[in-house]
Amino acid sequence: MENGFRMDDKVALVMGGSTGIGAKTAQLLARRGAKVVVAGLGASDIDKTVNEIKAEGGAALGVLVDLSDESAVAACVQQTVDTFGKLNALHANAAATGKDALANDVMLADMDFAAWDYVMTVNLRGLALTAKYSIPEMIKAGGGSIVFSGSGRGTQGHLEYTAYGVSKSGVEGLSRYVATQYGKDGIRSNVLEIGLVMTDAVKSNLPSEFCDLLLQHHLTREFGRPEDIANAAAFLLSDESRFITGATLPVDGGLARHASVYADQRRMMSEIATVGV
Numbered sequence: 001m002e003n004g005f006r007m008d009d010k011v012a013l014v015m016g017g018s019t020g021i022g023a024k025t026a027q028l029l030a031r032r033g034a035k036v037v038v039a040g041l042g043a044s045d046i047d048k049t050v051n052e053i054k055a056e057g058g059a060a061l062g063v064l065v066d067l068s069d070e071s072a073v074a075a076c077v078q079q080t081v082d083t084f085g086k087l088n089a090l091h092a093n094a095a096a097t098g099k100d101a102l103a104n105d106v107m108l109a110d111m112d113f114a115a116w117d118y119v120m121t122v123n124l125r126g127l128a129l130t131a132k133y134s135i136p137e138m139i140k141a142g143g144g145s146i147v148f149s150g151s152g153r154g155t156q157g158h159l160e161y162t163a164y165g166v167s168k169s170g171v172e173g174l175s176r177y178v179a180t181q182y183g184k185d186g187i188r189s190n191v192l193e194i195g196l197v198m199t200d201a202v203k204s205n206l207p208s209e210f211c212d213l214l215l216q217h218h219l220t221r222e223f224g225r226p227e228d229i230a231n232a233a234a235f236l237l238s239d240e241s242r243f244i245t246g247a248t249l250p251v252d253g254g255l256a257r258h259a260s261v262y263a264d265q266r267r268m269m270s271e272i273a274t275v276g277v
Helices: 020-031 043-055 070-084 099-103 113-140 162-185 200-205 208-216 226-237 262-276
Strands: 011-015 035-040 060-064 089-092 144-151 187-194 248-251
Touching: 011 020, 011 070, 011 113, 020 035, 020 043, 020 089, 020 226, 035 043, 035 070, 043 060, 060 070, 070 113, 089 113, 089 226, 099 113, 113 144, 113 162, 113 187, 144 162, 144 226, 162 187, 187 226, 208 262, 226 248
Parallel strands: 011 035, 011 089, 035 060, 089 144, 144 187, 187 248
Antiparallel strands: none
């Protein structure tokens, strides 16, 4: 879909753009003509994504930024504008998904609230700060689009990753407030409710048995790929989605769109059919 939804006159900031979903989104936006700022942690990953964009003829800038540092977030947005002249699109995709963050994100009564605070600082406060400093620049540019990366864990209760899930619930609320408060200024804001996506981090951190269990509950034959999320983000960041704001778009292979007994019922019906034969 590289040739769809052209963004030749746009400048896009992808926060959390160095790897996985963010990297694929940055690359896709560049292929569609946008000038892209790849922001996040990990200088080598940022350089890799920027160099891949430039190798394909795109325009890209890499910026190291710690979302827990408000001044660094403000400086990242300012560097975007200083380099490319404006800001039209923001993919607020960054999240605390490192091994330590996930390992310490346990059931609430067992939670060390230093771990809780860290996740909230990055996943919710950091994205709010990114929007805070991006919105005035988008208004100066005549309007813009923000896409927040949410999660199915933000809409359902789970047995683990408590802080992550609650932070993603907050992201959905944040997006609705942005859409409501700044819609008349030309700002749109939407959320991608992302399901399990086979990024390198997921492949290395999730046991295969758990992945097999989850796939039984998908309505699709496969898990999502980073490219699937990038395609949805690129649409919502483009002018083709000009009448969509304040919305949450599930991009989860149907994982949360069915009754909770779906997989068990499907298995039971298969067993009945086999016995009937």
